[in-house]
Amino acid sequence: MKPVGEAEIRGSFVNCSKGEARRINLPRNLPELSWTDLDFLGWRDPGAPDRGYLVAERNGELVGVTLRVAQEVRRSFTKSTVCSICVTPHSGTGVALFVAPRIGAAGRQGNTVGTYMCADLACSLYVRGVKRTDSGVRFEETLTTEERILRAAVNLEGFLDKVFDGDVRSA
Numbered sequence: 001m002k003p004v005g006e007a008e009i010r011g012s013f014v015n016c017s018k019g020e021a022r023r024i025n026l027p028r029n030l031p032e033l034s035w036t037d038l039d040f041l042g043w044r045d046p047g048a049p050d051r052g053y054l055v056a057e058r059n060g061e062l063v064g065v066t067l068r069v070a071q072e073v074r075r076s077f078t079k080s081t082v083c084s085i086c087v088t089p090h091s092g093t094g095v096a097l098f099v100a101p102r103i104g105a106a107g108r109q110g111n112t113v114g115t116y117m118c119a120d121l122a123c124s125l126y127v128r129g130v131k132r133t134d135s136g137v138r139f140e141e142t143l144t145t146e147e148r149i150l151r152a153a154v155n156l157e158g159f160l161d162k163v164f165d166g167d168v169r170s171a
């Protein structure tokens, strides 16, 4: 993705109030990020461990989504789990269930969308092999890096569509 600055990021959030967007803790290393390795910007809140954020391009516009880590009931520490976006297998706590408030009236009524995702939201780096999991799970796939990037983009688009579902602006 192309590099974006603090103002653009704060202005991109669609599923929280403007006040909330102003108070979001941004990644500390924003200017040094390797943007060419990123399909979207994802990070966990350094000040609030149960919160995460992702900022991505959707239909040519920058879209930011706030996420919250859901309490898990079926967590298994022996089984590996797979990210629904980038399909990277992790063990233990490497994958988390994130929920995002839907935008608009649905979200204000408490309606959320959930997805299992790499707990550090670094999907872009896993698909490129820039970052490796500590699971020891070998990723045996015949897909090329480009194909994995494309698959993650399609999965992310599907998730964002659900966050936007029912909103008149997305029609």
Ligand SMILES: [Zn+2]
Binding pocket: 083, 084, 085, 086, 087, 088, 117, 118, 122, 123, 126
């Ligand atoms: Zn992932």
